Amino acid sequence: MFSQNSYKKSPVSEIAAEAGISKSLLFHYFRNKRELYLYLIQKAADTTYKYLYEFGCGEEDDFFEIMYRGLKAKVALMKKYPDLTFFTLKAYYETDPEVCGDIQKIIGRIASFNANAKFLKIDPETFVEGIDLKMMYTDMYLASEGYLWEKSHQGKFDADEVEKDFEKMIDFWKKIYLRKEK
């Protein structure tokens, strides 16, 4: 629910219905809506970190390999928790004063994790001459985001198909971007 609507426009009644329990039970486990929301954000952040770690996304390595592991982690995450990614994203841009402060405390670091760490181990010599490496990365990042976004709207989410598509895309990028050996 929170992945589709803002905090304020996500009624607890709908959340409970979607979860298959009564609203009363939800209020039995969580003192109020705010507490539920922050619990979910924390859980989402923890899970995201867990996946990033499990797939070895933080280890130093070949640039394309990092990209690939990052995508694999994301796919796995979306396979098990289809709404988690969009929930986190929605939360990141949430403006409701009742929660937005705490949100940033919890998930602020995920963004920086994504942005950093990817430009440490790039040797320009291995890419085609004169290429704008930042644009290259931007292109790859946006294409993968665009792909996931399209998939998310088409209902069924076949993780195997997504993984194969990602492999194809990365192969394509390698062919295009990597300097050809003579």
Place this chain on the structure above:
Amino acid sequence: MFSQNSYKKSPVSEIAAEAGISKSLLFHYFRNKRELYLYLIQKAADTTYKYLYEFGCGEEDDFFEIMYRGLKAKVALMKKYPDLTFFTLKAYYETDPEVCGDIQKIIGRIASFNANAKFLKIDPETFVEGIDLKMMYTDMYLASEGYLWEKSHQGKFDADEVEKDFEKMIDFWKKIYLRKEK
């Protein structure tokens, strides 16, 4: 308002406030919320077609040129009506039975317009040797979609900035994908 929330969760009061008029005046011009919504959808569809036509997106032409015109049309559209694109998109996935039937009647054809017509006039000779043209197009399409999607979550965006980013992306693609003249 409709570009950020669903039909049901977009109160008329907020719409009127955002428009700088009173709710009463809105109900003076539109019989009810539904009529307002469908009017806006129709207007959005008409405007989109007008822009696609004005920028010559339907004419047969060089592939890059079509891509370029398509993006320019989209940017121009977003510049003048910053929320129109996301409004249309949101509407496309709207499920409220009060409106979803009529929506499809009005905007159903835009999607097919986008998908068709782009692979007619490609001369493989002008692109770098051995490139997978379909993957190239997929990459470009997804990257631009991903870009717009990212922007959509950041609330109001600067159209001039978007236009500059698109130009940078297309320049990048040209440098990478086009065969170098010797």
Place this chain on the structure above:
DNA sequence: ATATCATTGACCGAAACAGTCAAGGAGGAA
């Protein structure tokens, strides 16, 4: 002065909202 259009604040009944509460099971222990 009058007719017409533009615009609004105050208001209405209905619905939705977050949150409460008393009470009905279900299972185990005595």
Place this chain on the structure above:
DNA sequence: TTCCTCCTTGACTGTTTCGGTCAATGATAT
């Protein structure tokens, strides 16, 4: 059996928000 402890819920509450109405005011042009 009885008692105790969780789990679970429907019914309820007071408040807010919703779509929509209406009488009244302001503006403008004839």
